Amino acid sequence: MKTIVSYFRYFKKELVFGPLFKLAEAIFELLVPLVMARIIDVGIAQKDLTYILRQGGVIVGFALVGIACSLTCQYFAARCSQGMGTELRRAVYHQINLFSAQQVSQFSSSSLITRLTNDVNQVQQAVAMLIRLAIRAPFLVLGSLTMAMMIDRTMALIFLAAIVVIALVLSVLMTCSSHFFKAVQRQLDRISQITQENLEGQRVIRAFSRQRLETQRFDEAAQASYQASMRVGWISGLFNPATQIVINLGIVALLYCGSFQVNSGALSQGNLVALVNYMTQMFLALVVLANLFVIFTKAAASASRIEAILKTEPAITGGITELSKDKDAVLEMDKVSFGYSEGESAIEQISFTIQPHQTVGLIGGTGCGKSTIVQLLPRLIDPTAGEIWLGGVPLRELSLADLRRQIRIVPQKAVLFSGTIRENLRWGNQDADDAALWQALTLAQARDFVEAMPQGLDTLLVQGGKNCSGGQRQRLCIARALVGRPSLLVLDDSTSALDYQTDARLRQSLKKIEGSPAVLIVSQRIASIRHADFILVMDQGRLVGKGTHEELLDSCAVYQEIVRSQTREDQR
Numbered sequence: 316m317k318t319i320v321s322y323f324r325y326f327k328k329e330l331v332f333g334p335l336f337k338l339a340e341a342i343f344e345l346l347v348p349l350v351m352a353r354i355i356d357v358g359i360a361q362k363d364l365t366y367i368l369r370q371g372g373v374i375v376g377f378a379l380v381g382i383a384c385s386l387t388c389q390y391f392a393a394r395c396s397q398g399m400g401t402e403l404r405r406a407v408y409h410q411i412n413l414f415s416a417q418q419v420s421q422f423s424s425s426s427l428i429t430r431l432t433n434d435v436n437q438v439q440q441a442v443a444m445l446i447r448l449a450i451r452a453p454f455l456v457l458g459s460l461t462m463a464m465m466i467d468r469t470m471a472l473i474f475l476a477a478i479v480v481i482a483l484v485l486s487v488l489m490t491c492s493s494h495f496f497k498a499v500q501r502q503l504d505r506i507s508q509i510t511q512e513n514l515e516g517q518r519v520i521r522a523f524s525r526q527r528l529e530t531q532r533f534d535e536a537a538q539a540s541y542q543a544s545m546r547v548g549w550i551s552g553l554f555n556p557a558t559q560i561v562i563n564l565g566i567v568a569l570l571y572c573g574s575f576q577v578n579s580g581a582l583s584q585g586n587l588v589a590l591v592n593y594m595t596q597m598f599l600a601l602v603v604l605a606n607l608f609v610i611f612t613k614a615a616a617s618a619s620r621i622e623a624i625l626k627t628e629p630a631i632t633g634g635i636t637e638l639s640k641d642k643d644a645v646l647e648m649d650k651v652s653f654g655y656s657e658g659e660s661a662i663e664q665i666s667f668t669i670q671p672h673q674t675v676g677l678i679g680g681t682g683c684g685k686s687t688i689v690q691l692l693p694r695l696i697d698p699t700a701g702e703i704w705l706g707g708v709p710l711r712e713l714s715l716a717d718l719r720r721q722i723r724i725v726p727q728k729a730v731l732f733s734g735t736i737r738e739n740l741r742w743g744n745q746d747a748d749d750a751a752l753w754q755a756l757t758l759a760q761a762r763d764f765v766e767a768m769p770q771g772l773d774t775l776l777v778q779g780g781k782n783c784s785g786g787q788r789q790r791l792c793i794a795r796a797l798v799g800r801p802s803l804l805v806l807d808d809s810t811s812a813l814d815y816q817t818d819a820r821l822r823q824s825l826k827k828i829e830g831s832p833a834v835l836i837v838s839q840r841i842a843s844i845r846h847a848d849f850i851l852v853m854d855q856g857r858l859v860g861k862g863t864h865e866e867l868l869d870s871c872a873v874y875q876e877i878v879r880s881q882t883r884e885d886q887r
């Protein structure tokens with residue numbers, strides 16, 4: 316909670332003035348029963364209409380000032396809660412962006428979304444309530460008690476007894492409910508995970524006629540969420556009736572004992588009415604307090620989930636070194652190993668060097684560790700052993716921005732964002748002009764189809780670039796990477812949707828770029844890598860071959876097998 320509480324420092328003014336205005340409103344509210352008592356004991360008893368009207372005017376005056384105070388408090392509460400919500404959302408989003416790929420999957424992306432939306436909303440609501448009611452409600456309870464003591468100490472004992480009983484009831488209910496709130500949040504995570512998977516995989520779901528089964532999976536999650544919420548609802552629902560019973564019993568006791576006091580002349584009728592009013596005020600304040608407990612318990616569960624994000628140190632932080640822009644950088648991997656979980660390794664002892672302008676192929680069966688190597692290069696993950704160097708500097712010492720400008724990866728799955736083609740391409744370099752964008756499109760074999768679009772670079776891409784074909788998306792992603800003029804371009808199986816001719820033209824054009832980048836082509840297709848300066852062959856996380864196509868045909872059994880299997884495929 317410490318981290319979240321520290322955000323209050325931005326809203327000191329609101330936190331002081333908001334509750335102060337609410338307190339002023341509560342004071343005026345507490346004075347009303349006293350005026351009422353005088354109306355009864357003086358105005359009505361002496362049949363003095365002028366007195367009654369004058370005191371009535373005082374009550375109206377109190378009410379108007381109370382409304383003004385309440386509105387001012389609302390203003391401060393809204394400023395503080397909305398402001399806190401915005402600051403928290405910004406901080407959580409910023410922190411998520413610093414997480415490594417592994418940290419994102421540890422939290423799960425759906426849980427991160429729920430924390431960023433629902434959990435922040437819960438905390439935001441609790442902050443508003445804190446300013447509006449957290450001081451007012453206990454003040455009204457204590458104020459009613461004090462006023463009751465001022466009127467009649469014996470009768471005030473009934474107030475005390477009611478407070479003690481209600482506090483006991485509340486603490487029992489709170490203890491029971493707190494762990495159910497956490498269950499509700501977990502169920503929400505599950506629902507958003509299923510929703511996210513379904514929205515992303517819509518086409519596959521339809522292609523496999525899984526709609527009914529997926530709807531069933533969603534229904535089950537929704538049902539579990541319903542049951543968890545019902546359990547919480549059950550307990551929350553008991554709060555109000557439980558307090559109501561105690562207070563009503565208190566009023567009965569007050570009227571019963573009060574009637575004897577009035578008869579004996581120890582208590583005036585007006586004061587008895589004032590006591591009943593104070594008891595009702597205390598009742599309303601206690602109901603508010605009970606609801607506040609529910610809101611704060613929910614918010615505490617949400618706050619701990621947000622805090623978990625804010626407190627997680629990003630696994631990958633950059634250094635400060637920047638490489639000279641006009642120097643060609645050599646990439647060197649030295650005995651690098653990596654495991655996604657402890658004790659297991661996805662790749663082991665990988666060593667190779669890529670010289671400037673070289674084209675290198677990386678091939679191997681599925682799951683042999685190719686994408687793992689790719690992710691290590693721009694430091695989406697860090698090696699568990701060994702070191703990677705760029706331009707003679709260990710990657711950990713390079714600034715992340717510089718490293719990721721030098722090494723551009725085009726991932727297996729072509730990811731584009733909603734916006735124009737120009738906006739997407741400028742991810743590679745914010746300052747690139749249209750000529751640079753068209754040059755990158757030409758090299759990526761994407762010029763023709765972008766030119767054919769009526770709005771060219773201004774063509775709007777929908778979410779994920781779904782209004783382009785798979786091959787078009789891949790080429791736009793390659794163009795985006797080229798716009799930044801990287802030292803090393805990594806194509807992670809990112810030409811799989813291209814036909815052989817386009818793929819070949821792309822490789823040739825990459826060679827022709829002035830000061831061409833080194834290119835690492837990761838592919839399952841021999842045709843895509845056979846002309847590389849050298850080829851790395853992976854098998855079960857190990858590097859089992861390194862050489863040109865011809866050298867590997869002579870010396871590497873795994874490579875020979877890959878070539879044989881693809882030749883057989885082609886002949887079929």
Ligand SMILES: Nc1ncnc2c1ncn2[C@@H]1O[C@H](COP(=O)(O)OP(=O)(O)OP(=O)(O)O)[C@@H](O)[C@H]1O
Nearest residue numbers: 420655656661679680681682683684685686687688
């Ligand atoms: N996020 C992850 N969490 C846990 N294990 C993973 C993760 N990503 C990959 N692995 C495992 O690491 C190993 C190497 O995976 P990697 O994706 O690097 O292989 P690949 O050669 O790129 O496969 P493909 O050609 O099928 O894409 C595999 O055994 C895989 O199951």
